[in-house]
Amino acid sequence: MSKKLLTTVFSLSLVAFASGVALSSAAQADEAADVAKGTAVAEEWDRRDWGFGDTESYMQMQLENRHGDQSIRQMRQKTLEVPGHDDGDKSLTIFDKPRDVKGTAFLSYAKIFDPDDQWMYLPAVKRVKRISSKNKSGPFLGSEFAYEDLSAQELKKYTYKWLRDEPCGELKCSVVEQTPTYENSGYTKMITWYDLAEYRQQKIDYYDRKNKLLKTLVSSNFKQHLGKYWRPYDMYMENHQTGKKTRLIFDKIEFQTGLKESELTKNSLKRVK
Amino acid sequence: MRSRFRLFKKVKLIKLAALVIVTGAVALGASIVSAGQAHADDEESDLYWEYSGSASLDLRIFPDSALHSGQRDQHLNPSIVLEPEFLVEWNDGDDRIDFKPFLRLDAQDNERRHGDIRELKYLHVDDGWDLKVGADKVFWGVTESRHLVDIINQTDGVEDTDGEDKLGQPMINLGIQNEIGDFNLFAMPYFRERTFPGRKGRLRSSLTVDTDKAEYESDLEEFHPDFALRYATVLGDWDLGLAHFYGTSREPRLLVKTDSNGAPVLVPHYDIINQSSADVQATFDEWLWKWEGIYRRGQGDDFVAFSGGLEYTFFGLIGDAGDLGVLAEYHYDGRDEDDAPGTIFDDDIFVGARVTLNDVEDTDFLAGMIIDRKTHARSFTIEADRRLSDRWTVEGELRLSDGIISSEPLYDTRRDDHVQVRFNYFF
DSSP states (O other): OOHHHHHHHHHHHHHHHHHHHHHHHHHHHHHHHHHHHHHHHHHHHHTTTTTEEEEEEEEEEEETTOOOOOOEEEEEEEEEOOSSSSSEEEEEEEEESSGGGGOOOOEEESSSSSOOOOEEETTTTTEEEOOOOOTTTTTTTTTOOOOHHOOOOOOGGGEEEEEEEEEEEETEEEEEEEEESTTOOOOOEEEEEETTTTOOOOEEEEOOOSSSSEEEEEEEEEEEEETTTTEEEEEEEEEEOOOEEEEEEEEEEOOOOOOGGGSSSSSGGGOOO | OOOOOOOOOOHHHHHHHHHHHHHHHHHHHHHHHHHHHTTTTTTTGGOOOEEEEEEEEEEESEEESOOOOOSSOOOOOEEEEEEEEEEEEEETEEEEEEEEEEEESSSSSSTEEEEEEEEEEEEEEETTTTEEEEEEEOOOOOHEEEEESSSOOBBOOOTOSSSBBBBEEEEEEEEEEEEEEEEEEEEEEEOOOOOOOOHHHHHHOSOBOOOGGGGESSTTTTOEEEEEEEEEEEETTTTEEEEEEEEOOOOOOOEEEOOTSEEEEEEEEEEEEEEEEEEEEETTTEEEEEEEEEEESSSSSSSEEEEEEEEEEEEEHHHHHHHHEEEEEEEEEOOTTTSSSOOSSSEEEEEEEOOOOOOOOOEEEEEEEETOOOOOOOEEEEEEEEOOOOEEEEEEEEEEEEEEOOTTTGGTTOOOEEEEEEEEEEE
């Protein structure tokens, strides 16, 4: 739980409230209230995922261009939760298909504000390379998902502002505007629909650097794990500017597999299984 | 015609068979011991196996006629490569055996027509340590245009001129990982001799290398036990490696001798060396700073050599999402001119550019030039690859040299500029 952040938000809203009173500006008070409300929604979303420990996911990416041609990527991802709000999670992604990249592995230590630490393993030459993580907005495997869409979603990576509550399918959602706080994001903002039943991210609209709608991610087929943690098994990303689409389908997500920190090191890349 | 069916020379076949038996026996022995333990735990002993690999069709095109006598004077050099891979895992992957044989069938060069055990190893992974027994490939280093500190494996010299293809090295490798870093100990009971193009092949020296006459400083010859120790760690933005190698030099000196007919040939001579090395990469946003260096004893005067440089990437510069990387590296090598193996990297600058389109087909280009600061000799390389479908990829390669003077090691291959096209099928 980030007491610091809450305190900050609280004091910010106090300041805003105070100045609001002083200036008799209701608008500013509203603004602060919306920030507090949006932040509270995101905090609840974040809190509900605490203590997941580790996961191992088996997934398939279906890439489709505007002519409808499809290509398939298959991969596994091991994620280790790093407790606290100052460091991101660690993850190891191993590619199985297409076959020419089979065995290629990607290790990432997510950071909140600093660039992530990333290494790549190239099986043909048995080489582990430290790579630059500056390209957060770059496409992941030629898909419509950017690295930043798939890297660990940490509370402090965004500031939040509540926009409205509205129905989303059979549920009721809070619509929250999120602004990236880290450098090199490809987005000026994201609009996220959180359902108020379980605080899951049902839908995200991504706005590009020119503040034009770029992509929409719709998550569905949510399943609950260990009676607590929700994960979408279907994530569908559509690029409105290019007409390209990517569907990310999870075949299996296992929780608390006993993943050890030693399995997510630079050394372990050379012996991925 | 008959000789076409004689795939390998007898000696090579015997050596290869010995290698298979030694590594196979050790790997099997180790795995049986471990498999015995595995049965204790029913749930974990599930056996998983996998068969995959690739087959490739290579075509080299040489615009110029062959220069040396004995070379097959053909402009097209087709060949086929087979590289299957077998994997067996148990204990949830903590124990596994990997087998990766390699075979190239070359239409023209008997020496390039060769097979190898790229990998045949048993690996056990534990918490904080791992053990590997068998033949494997190990890569050390950070720079792109020369792999100076990379010493465990022998270069498969008939494969390509860039020295990046390696022969499988039999080894026992114990790895220990802790908070201080990763330690790796290597004991290598058998040495692999470098391969060289045969009399009929292109990209060779004017005198051919007679690998059957190889000489060794050690009386134990290829059975001299070689050892290595490597320490690697990550300190924030810095990736650091330190290593020491003692044993048979992977680089031979080439001595001029006469064959049984009294004709001059080159004979590889393998010295016993001690080599200490360090390699460092610093990663600062778009900048990668790289340096590696060695200190070697055992080949004439002690000497140092180093390679250092940088890579800067402009992300998203090309098209929708393509990256442009620019590279520059400098190579210095202070080796003894008479008593150490020759090198082209004595005082050379490399500049290059890498284009990664980040598209669905994973299209990549790498262009580079190495220029000798003293003689101004230049060699150029352009490499490109792209996925064609879920099972096919295509690669292209262009290698040119210019202004090579007669004292340069590349002088003998000055007529061997070529284009290579390769289609890979994955199964």
